[in-house]
Amino acid sequence: MDATAGPAGKSRGRRRERAAHRKLGRPALIRRWLAALTAAALCAALPALGAGSALAAAPAAPAPVATAEKTSTQVDDFRACVAGGGATDILLLVDESSSLQGTDPENARVTSASYLVKQLADFATGSKADLSVAVSVFAQGYSRIDDWTSLDNTTLPGVQATIASLKDRVQGMETDYWTALDGARTELAARAAARPGTQSCQTLVWFTDGAINYTIRQSNEDKALFGAAKPFAPDVELTSQAAVEQVRQLAVSDICRGGGLADQLRSSHVSVFGVGLQSGEPSDFSFLESVVAGKSTSDSSECGKLTAPIPGEFHLATDIDGLLFAFDGVSSPKSRAILQTSGICQVAVCADSAHRFVLDQSTPAVRVLATADAPGISASLLDPLGHLSQLPRTNVGTEVTLAADGSSLKYTWLSEKTVVISMAAGAGSKSWSGLWQLAFTDPAGQSGGKPSRSSIHIEGSLKPAWLNPAASPLHVGEKIGNIQLGLLDAAGNPVDPGSLLGDVKLTASLVGSEGKTMVVADALGKADIAKPVTLDLTGFSVGAAELKLDLAITTAPTTAGGNPVPGTALTPALASVPVNLLPPAEFPVVGSKIDFGQMDGTSQASAALQVSGAGCVWLAAGKSPDIVASPAALGKVTIGLAKASGPESCIKVKDVNSLPMTFAADQPDNGSVNGRIELMIAPDGEPGRALPVSVAFTASMSKPLNTTNFLLALIVALVLGPGIPLLLMYGAKWFVARIPGRVLSGEIIPVTISHQQLLRDGQPFVIRDTDLTDLVPMKASGSRSLTVAGIELRAKTGWSPLGSGYVAVLAPARYGVGSAAPAADRRGLTPRLPLAVHNHWVLLVDPMGDPASASVLVLTAGDASPAEKKDIAADIARRLPLLRERLAEAMRAADVAEATTPGQVPGSGPTASGGAGGFSGFSAANRGAGPGGFSGFGGASPDQAPVPEPASGSQDPQVTSPWGTPPP
Template sequence: MTRDRTLPRALLAVLLVLGLGVVLAVPAGADRPSRQADEEDGSGDEADEPSDEGDEGAEGEETEVDPFDRLAGCVGASGRLLVVLLVDESASLRETDPDDQRVVAAQVAVESLDRLREGEGDAAAIDIDVLVSAFSFDFAPVGEWTPLTEDTRAEVDEQVASLADRDASMDTDFHNALDGARRALADRATETTAGAGGEVCKSILLFTDGNFVLGARDTPEKQERYGLTKDYAPDIELVDQDAVSEVTRAGIDALCREGGVADQVRGDRITLVTVPLGEGADLLEALTVGRSPNRTCGDPETDTPGVYLPAADTAELLRTFDLVGSRIGGGSLTGEPVRSVPCADVCEEASITFTVSSSLRRVHVFAAVPGDDGRVVVVPPEGDRVEIANGEDGPDSIGGVSTGVARLTDEALTIDFDVPDDGTGEGEWTVALVGSGDVPGSIHVLTFSDLVATLSGDSVLRLGEPGTLSATIATRDGEEADEAFNEVSVTGTLTDPITGAVVPVELEVDDDRFVTEHTVERSVTAASLRVSLRMEAVTASGARISSVSPEVDVAVLRPEGYPQVAPPRLELSSITGDGKAKGDLSFVPADASGCAWLDDITVRSAPSEAGSFTIEADGIGRGEGGCTPITAPLTVPVEVDASSRASGSVTGHVRLYLAAEGGEDPIATDVPFSLEMARGVDEAKRLVLAAGLMLAGMLVPLLLLVLINKMTTRFQPLGNVRAARVPVVVGAREQMFRIDGRGRHVMSLVEEDFSSLEGKGGDRSFTWGGLTFRARTPLNPFGEPHATIEAEGGADGVAREGRRTDLALGLAGSWLFLLDQDATREASERLSVPGQASSEPPEIHGQLVAFVSEEAAAAQTARVFHDVVERLPATARRLSRLARK
């Protein structure tokens, strides 16, 4: 099934560009006891955490959106997710987690992400990239960003497994850890959205066993390994306890002050999930959700809080990470998790009972039961109960339902029931902890459903006038639901992207759909509101279903007579280095004549180092005196630029004014946007540095340039590229044909010829279709990095390396021709006329290799084919002549 990742459009715009420009600029805008130093022979100091209580009795109560629901809605809408697994590597783990349960827990989370990536039932597959990283005194990635695929899953598991050996470092520096993770997410998001734009969802899964702790560098070895200073306190050397206390306070301040790292993580719309081992800490809770009982960290009223889930012990750690991964994957808890001492037989207090119906696609159970005689008992609605003893594997099916039992440890397992759609397994199930031990075990059950509340296409919102939102219950791929319900409710939230205000709505049953009437206040300036729906239902068989729909931007239409903005969100490409973000503003005329002008750009959140932002727009005036008539659909190209390099997410809006004929007041209309920034390589600074170094000596700067080129020589992410390899022949009169097992055909290049390069290799080399591509750095420091391609039977003499040819690292939109000398020679011998010498072979045989973008495959295929038709015959002749020399 092909995923449609475009959001519904309320109106249609057609390209029409007028020659008018405008440039605007604006500024960017109870704890655990003090832990000993993490190094075995070191010492540490935990900063005093002053109470920073805010106004607890603030008037009004905003609707809170569950962070997991927010992330699931984002993933459902965009189809892209970036996850950093951020795991503590301090030496205290040798005591708090001697059995490396954190590693098993992280593997459990990866397993849940892999299920989400594959897609289940009617759920579409998701593009997921994972970065495994440790942290202590600094952010320390274990490997590189890895697209999660069937081929790369083992690689990710190996990276996670390597964390077991990382438990001997110093410090627990949340500032450096989260800042490093945030920057890594920003850089990756910029790569994945380059050219195509769009939203990418981001999350950090943070595990730690302590609070913000630094240690004294009291030996030369520690000073060399961990450094003497921190970036947030560069003038204080960490040589004694007084310095440690002062720097720790500075680190917490840099983390929690207004605009600090905690706010930057939330501003980048990263869902932070923190799992501390033990009792947790006020600081950890506050930096995750904004506030804790005794302090705040960053903006306590943030609209993007994280999730704080302390685990009392290592056994509970497994359950918590399983819960996190399953919730990110769209699972809904059935009842409350159970933590209880096992009973001698099935009992209510050590069990969970749930109902299964065919509307569920999967049921996921986590169970841990301590003790040598501990066992998990499953009682299906029909058939014999099944007991799974500790250390044993489980059956392939229970009660006629296919099951997958994964043994995490001798005492913990997960069971996944793949629910059939023929009614098998419907009814009441029980999972219980049984044994004679007196140590508590735990169970939780999550359900996954294909049914969601889907917003209808006729839903409309109007400024200052009643509008209607309607929804139906359908499968995730749009098929009408045939399930019978005893109870069903649909609720939702309308989020203003300009102010962050969230308005709850409840949809009422109206025949076969759910409807609510909503009036958008005249004071609202947003061009659209983001709508998220939640469905809660009980099926006729008693199964409880809970699901969150993908988020949708719904346009807020201006009153009759005013031009409209469509789409109501400005889609911008990413900014790398000194580049610019590009996009289009589109307008649709009213029945009567109207006009519009661009007023300003406002940045709501951005990396602090980004400086000011400017917007350039061609085709629309600024100010009421330059109000541009909108008499036909109009598309205005815009460019957004930042004054300084930075890494992170940028959100904000462009203010437009829409005016109607007849003297009505112009209406302020704010079009929201978001984009990703990556610092990239500063070419200007690199050249300045090189010029300065050349004054002292020629060799050193040249070597430095080669090294910098080497570090930055990479292919674009392979998951964003599709490739095709087509056998072709060029005739004497420049005719071109493609060849397959059935013979020759008129030359063509279609989207079906291409396949994804995801999982074919890394960012420096990959192998596909019998070809090996390698990113190469030229010895000439001012030369362009390029790719070399090695192929069996390639063209001799085309390059110095023999059977090789060169290609730019930006693969999408490019093509190359690989000459087949043997086939060309055979054709010459077969087709040549005796006695007539010819300088050109009658036919030239070879392979056309082409690349297109995953996000714009159809359009780029057409452009590449047009270029091939124009240039391939001449290219083939030139290569043929070179090969004969």
């Protein structure tokens, strides 16, 4: 084989004692190889891996210790979801506390996370998977530091650059698990809600170097900068050690109570990979492990009630090599790695410490992450034909490519002890199928008894599938024959099981919405997979279900040195197929899930539940929602369906295509509400035949900003804390309050609403190819004001010195609401958007026009793909009719019967309530400033930074916005 590398890879003569192991083809090396193979054959040992006289005296090589996880986990469900084609979100949540300066001075977390996204990009590029990643940080707070990115090899450099910036993020003062998890929960819930009708596969990769802890606020400056209290403990100020301990206990309690934050993530089908870095002073990670995995192995403490299946995986690392293995656990989203533990060869390459795996034609690629617990090691790889590849160490991070026999081999030393090897089969390669062996050697012979370990990712080209899902509708109570299961290759083409050289076993199970499980096929072998099976739906309930497929694969056995070698048992290939179990044909069919989206500062929301067919639907009388997980202070939750509380007031399905569902709670709180509600369905005129349908629902909530506490903190800071550079804080916020300089397209599209359906020119709403073709002129550095189709987008700072700014959408003589928080002003009439307006939209309504008519301002990134535009269109079609109803409620609440003066911005006149932040103690958002002046906290003049105005003695009446209190 020929080796090629960059300049760093040309350091072959650094250590004379390793020279024989670095250069291939030397006569002495060949003689040692022949001697080793002969000795191995005479001893009837397992095939030798390499050279070295020590091999001649070696006993038969024992099999390396392999770790196989049999227990079903929520991580397996995530992998099955990915294999089933779901949209995948992976959120990296990384600690930025100041302790990292001591625990991770070499930035091992950055190296490991960069390795992870590199493998994920390779996976997404090769499989064409819909996989997105984002990076967030936490300490005393939570923030996402980059947009969600559709990951592949073209977008990888940008993601790795974001990860590289983590090196400088080590100034945090706390390790606030609650805030970290709640931020991640909110982030992932928003992603799932934006994809109605699409299966979401979501996981959280969570890294920290310490246990949960909080810090005393030593001064008024600390209170103003970091907050005096936490959202989950608003009445406890962090001003003493006793208060700090009380807050810590409250956080632990709210995370781990039944239905608490941990259960909210689990019931939202978010799997968690937790990584704890143990370096220097030992940290207690037992609580972290219980949050991630449901139970701590060290003290058996449990967290939450949803602990089966096991909700996540926890890894403890002490150095860069441990971190690499921890992050490697999620690097192949569709399957688990095969874990092996072995030894280290002393002085010469040996057989008894090799890591071994068998490949065949069903395994076109493999990646091995391997490490040895010794300095100065070398690595060697033997292929099935006996060709030896030495893997000489290069500079850390330098990739080296080897090529022979049509196959490819790449390796990279990630640290002094850890190497990653990637191999792919070439067309017609003769050396691919058979036994491969990898060994580490310590030339100094000083590491006897120390371990080596490997994480082997063998990419199987086979996946299980339901081949004819459209052949028969699945009606409960019936037996559905001719269900055809089978195997597909990586390109999605059917594979004849009989053509495989290895062994396969296919198992299929149907899991209903209430947990009822039926085995459809049990370990079908190659001869039986093609035979049709039957689904017996007797006893199953109407609603969402899942067909789980499990394909166990063992590669073909082989021989080496005349001795038989069994094939390698791969980790099962999993797939999850969502199905809808239907009622009898004359009944209506309702959707499987209601997503009420994000509620900011409010406890009420609306959503549409799809319905089709004919018949009648109503809410089951006397049935309260079954709440699986929810915030603690939420109070009573009520799910409504218009006035359809019985068969006499049911909704006729022939008149609608969606059901208007409502959500209400006693009060807002922080967290997710997940549960199920029971609806009744019946044929027209036959209420006596009614059937119950259990429908899942979800909602994400956040408390409103406590304006009283904020004002008190501000006053205290101004009066008692003269050292706080408040003007600098406001100035900094003003400086960054810009619409990002990313290419932008915008267009206004007229729409109508009929029976809760959004129409465009009388047809279901779509974004056409001819839309969004013009770009909006803007500066590369960002803009404070843009005009799109006659509508001004103006960046505002808000009245708090903390948090983010926003964009006010100034549409003359129209009211509206934005598609993302902060959505609207306090009255709920003037639309707002986040500063990053790209890929968002705004509903606009003329109060004097037809109530069924509206306009939507669509703002997309100039490089948005057709798929992204399709997703935006789907979001508009799903949410706009409901937002129109809420906007009408806001208009009625604000008593806007008086005609709006043409050209006047609704809500900006002299009677407008509230400032830019929606709090009327400060200047109004759109109240103009004098020349060279400022418009108060609400919006600075474009050329000057904002200065806070003193609160006036009088205030306009407060009107509660149906959109909730905007963030500061």
